[in-house]
Amino acid sequence: MAFDVARIRGLFPALGDGWVHLDGTVGMQVPEQVATAVSTALRAPVSAPGGIFPASQRAEAIVAAARRAVADLVGADPAGVVLGPNAPVLLGRLAEALSTNWMLGDEVVCSRLDEQLNIAPWQVAAQRVGANVRWGEIDIETCELPSWQYDRLVTERTKVVAVTAASGSVGTRPDLSTIADAAHRVGAMLVVDASFAAPFMPLDIDELGADVLALSAQGWGGPTLGALVFADPRAIDRLPGYALAAEASGPERLEVGPHAHPALAGLVASVDYLAELDDVASGSRRERLLTSLNSARAYHSGLLGELLSELRMLPHVQLIGDAMRRIPVLAFTIARRKAGDVVEHLARRGLCAFADDTPTGVFGTLGVGEVGGAVRVGFAHYTNATEVTRLVDALAELR
Secondary structure: OOEOHHHHHOOOHHHHHOOEEOEHHHOOOOOHHHHHHHHHHHHOOOOOOOOOOHHHHHHHHHHHHHHHHHHHHHOOOHHHEEEEOOHHHHHHHHHHHHHOOOOOOOEEEEEOOOOHHHHHHHHHHHHHHOOEEEEEOOOOOOOOOOHHHHHHHOOOOEEEEEEEOOOOOOOEOOOHHHHHHHHHHOOOEEEEEOOOOOOOOOOOHHHHOOOEEEEEHHHHOOOOOEEEEEOOHHHHHHOOOOOOOOOOOHHHHHOOOOOOHHHHHHHHHHHHHHHOOEOOOOOOHHHHHHHHHHHHHHHHHHHHHHHHHHHHOOOOEEEEOOOOOEOOEEEEEEOOEOHHHHHHHHHHOOEEOEEEOOOOHHHHHHOHHHHOOEEEEEOOOOOOHHHHHHHHHHHHOOO
16 A cells, blocks of 8 residues: 555645644645636536536536545445535435424434534434434543443434444544444434545445445535435435425435536545545545555554654643544643643644534533633644644643
8 A cells, every 4th residue: 555645745735835734624625636626617618407418418427427426435326325515404404304204202313422513403303303312422531432322222213323433523433333233223224424534444335334424525625515325225215305396306306406516526526536545546436445545544543643642741731532443533631721722822833723612522521611622633634744743842832
């Protein structure tokens, strides 16, 4: 495997600003080929689908290519790929559609590990029909999400189990296969938010046991677009439709209004970029994605291990969580300092990071707001060892 971070950094014009971008948790910078694809599509004649002239056919080709690209990313059928403006909006549509068949006393299982954007659609849907929301709790020491609790949480009344493939706050990757077994034993749908996991590891919708995967292309340097991927495309036709056109079928049933075709062209280019992370990857795009993302996982695992080792040697740094399986995202606090003050110090040293005192999700459960919040950093494909050293050196100054 050949993950050449120097070559990858050369693909990102934005890195010329001189800052160390450790803000990958909110999305990576945009590779040149993605920006080029969007601008090229903006200049090309593109019309609405359904016509017999080239501009209309080009629109249809772009949409079809976007479905194939997302399907290749997660090992799915393009007929099960729903495209939309972002993952939270699409999850909201899914939650509303599914809840039309729920009754008073039915249940949805969410987790404290998830981001609020993945939790809120299910809370709203449950409240609307009088369903109950049950919670998968985290281990406050490790920030693991124990999978054994789902045997108790999931009951005959459970309709949906919603869980993240990886936390965007502390990096934890839960045991999805065990959670999937618990959901499917009672016929519940497992909806997995893979937005934070997708940039850093190969995904296979069948191996994960997910019935629906949610994705955000911004997470890997794509445009601000989202997708829902159904393991069984036929499940879409059993849902109430959202499309404005009554004749819509398949994934179009959950797509509202016209697509942003230039952005979809950028989405295709972003998946092609992921397939090229390992410059010796070969075969089909799906095969190259598996090779490249395995290379990325190995690279980031080593880099994250170095950072964690260095931070543990700083007595004033308190790491949050210690999960065995994780993506390159971490959170920490600094003794006697508020998180906002810490990120201001990092900014003066040219490092991008976020302060977070969110009263929901992991940080709400841990009560980090009571100690001034947590600092959250996340790697990107272009993060290198020099940038990690700059972070450690800047934090060491706060003793």
